Amino acid sequence: MSLSLTVDGERWRSHLLRTVRTHPGIVPVAKGNGYGLSVARLARRAQWLADHVDDTGAAVDMIAVGTYDEVAEAASRYAGDLLVLTPWRPFGAALDLDARISSRVVHTVSRPDDLTALREHDPDARFVLEQLTSMLRHGMTRRDLAAAATALGPGRSGLRGVAMHLPLNTTSHLGEVSRLINDVVASGLPTRTVFVSHLTEAELGRLATTYPDFTVRPRIGTDLWLGDRGALSVTATVLDVHEVERGDTFGYRGRSAPKQGHIVVVSGGTAHGIGLEAPTGDQSLKARAATLARGGLDAVGFVRSPFSIDGKQRLFAEPPHMQASMLFVPSGARVPRVGEDIEVRVRFTATDFDRVVIA
């Protein structure tokens, strides 16, 4: 009766161990909807990875969460440090951290003023300084870093490293990373630890040889939790099937069937994220044309759905409802029986599953 994510546990766990083994210093990322698996489950799994240090040779001493609101959920299931990726600001949830947890938190600081404010708020605070990258989201410029270095002085402080958040889809990050690391040296900050995201394995390898005196800590989410897609399958249950003739009306909006076939009602709707299209970021002309075409279809007829039956993607008979969707199966095709599970293609970061089954 549900939209389910089924995980081949054996295969998934061995992928996790392999990923950690090949990325010493890894900081697993557990944020948002937990890549479909929930932050709580990922935090627990990160603890499991930390417990397998003898096997992987890589200590998992830190995980990254997205926001301060996610800290508590992860902290009760994982024993190590919690890096919060959203930069600290002198307002909001950052100030309401439970005192018992706050000593385990590593803050991200992206503005010189915030560094002062954070250290006033909590003199023992530990933090990384985020560098401004070509993304121009959050972060400090070279001169900001130099000012921070002056403010911190040469002695021990809460400084745990610098962080850079790199854009996706560029040819190579190495040029930018080299410049950013050079900026760290130029700033005089007493740290040689760099937290990076979105680097390929080859790029991480090059960084390690080019900066043998630096510790490069890769923040990895998607490639860790969802890196082996074959270990994950998403299914929806068929809840009902109705035969329709051409012209028969059905659904909330009283649409009419374009030809003879079946209306198949399946679990999974807008509450799960089904039918809510998340932008893919693909900017090619073809992708944009496809988006336009889908919009056009919506106006005059049926839209392709993420549900497929016997390997064939089926059309939505009408826009998805909160917890169920209606599909149209033209006559001639096999009609699934009630209770059968069919495949669904989803974006994990935008989907809430009713059930996650780790087999």
Added chain:
Amino acid sequence: MTTPLTLRPISTQQHRDLIASRSSASFLQTPGWASVKAEWRAESIGWFRGDEVVGAALVLYRQLPKVRRYLAYLPEGPVIDWSDDDLGSWLAPMVAHLKQQGAFAVRMGPPVVTRRWSAEQVKAGIADESVRRLGDVPPLDRTQDGARVIAQLHELGWQQQSAEGGFTAGQPQFNFQVPLVDENGQPRSEADVLAGMNQLWRRNIKKADKAGVEVALGDRTDLKSFHDLYVHTAERDHFTPRPLSYFETMYDALAAEDPGRIQVWLARHEGDLVAATIGIRVGTHAWYSYGASSTEKREVRGSNAVQWAMIRHALDAGAHVYDLRGITETLDSDDSHVGLIQFKVGTGGQAVEYAGEWDLPVNRAIYKAFQLYLARRG
């Protein structure tokens, strides 16, 4: 607010005075070097704060074939305050001036150290199979000043010229240097410098001494003897020698600025010349610049003897650094350049990386054509 910097051509004398006021500068930045590179038009330029000269450079203008456009080249320069966090205020008036002179691009080599490695680290790197380049070895130090220069040059639109592999891009980015002062700036003793060398070097210096090798400081008339041996070395080691006149011109130009600036060194064994070198010193920086050695009588270790004499001379002259000049970045034990590194590393001291050579295209179209021309020339 400090007075803004201005820039204008200066006389040879003003140029000399500025260099003399500095602890050291590259000999490639002395006005005398212009006469060595007579095939290029040269100009001395000076930075002024008010009436005071606060920086200088030797600019060599290299003409592009067929057009009246030039690459303005400042080898191992300019001599400015590289620790300034506002390098733009120094470089902008320079570029404006060079553009007016017909430059389509500016190339310079900031004399700023970015990384250092100890002799032990280099030695361990050569022995380690997995290490291929000097950069693979964690450095003793990455300098904040060097990084700040590099960050600013990127910000100001300069482009770093790759020096990967060999000596292809102008002046060497990696050099080997023996510090002649300790961390507190106090002069090291001869015994201390000697103790810093590896066993082979110490043994060879002793061996040369026992064999009766005599090292002497020559004068201009000895350039002929140096050159004969240098041509012999070139044949043996397969490189193209420069003509005697090149060294004579260099000698005259540098000696005219300062009698101690250029030296010819000769090591003889029973009357036979077994090694000869040319050394240069500007202020507190002493360079081993050219060397030659005989194929006969290698066992008397003339090369080690002459180096040791030069080092002692540099110490006596109050130098802070004895510079053996370029090494390649490779630490691959199969590379033919590695022998040269091993020879230099034996002196103790440090491998030093400079910021390298940087270009600023002034006219992008011509600069692109120039790069194509260079690539085709190979």
